[in-house]
Amino acid sequence: MKTKAASFSSLVAALGIALATPALAQKAAEAPGGQYAREAEQMFRTSFRADNPTYWMTRLEQDETMKTCLQYRDNPPRKIGEKLERLNKATVRYPVDGKLIGDWKEGEKLAAVGTGGHIGFIQPDPAGRLRGGNCYACHELAKKEIAYGTIGPSLREFGKIRGKDEGTIKYVYDKIYNSNAFTACTNMPRFGLHSWLTPEQITHIVAFLIDPESPVNKD
Secondary structure, three states, X not given: OHHHHHHHHHHHHHHHHHHHHHHHHHHHOOOOOOHHHHHHXXXXXXXXXXXXXXXXXXXXXXXXXXXXXXXXXXXXXXXXHHHHHHHHHOOOOOXXXXXXXXXXXXXXXXXXXXXOOOOOOOOOOOOOOOOOOOHHHXXXXXXXXXXXXXXXXXXXXXXXXXXXXXXXXXXXHHHHHOHHHOOOOOOOOOXXXXXXXXXXXXXXXXXXXXXXXXXOOOO
């Protein structure tokens, strides 16, 4: 009887420790901006070569969106999230001619290209190297491309499903330019805000997604 009681007590104690562990771990976790975070930040910054282009080094500075998303682990309270979305929405800029849909053939090239952005201790990009959208890293697009990521939703037959009205075209352009305008802490890059793609290049990707003749919308 003593053995059974002891076993039961041990089980209760073990269960209590197991249940308490997540809470203790969370309590022990360092708050954003603590010592380890500062040391990691310093290590990160010093890993870049001193001769990198100045405009690249400015990218090491976090804007309000990045800081807030880090603070809330990409899950800010809704009111704060809405504030970030409004802030990012205000950054969207459009082509001078006002045309938001370009040439799908150019968009197809940009969606497939994953080059560009080599800095740090690796050899920098040579002058003139095309910066691509690398869209297939996260999305399914044209049927003929069988290698694609699944971090983002499938965009196969996007134009066929969503149509090509002005509202849809503007939505797609804005989303590519600055995705945080729609979801405060999304994983999708802000291609236009960070000048990775020009407004004109973004219009080509819009066409790739929406144009009926694009392989995205062809069987």
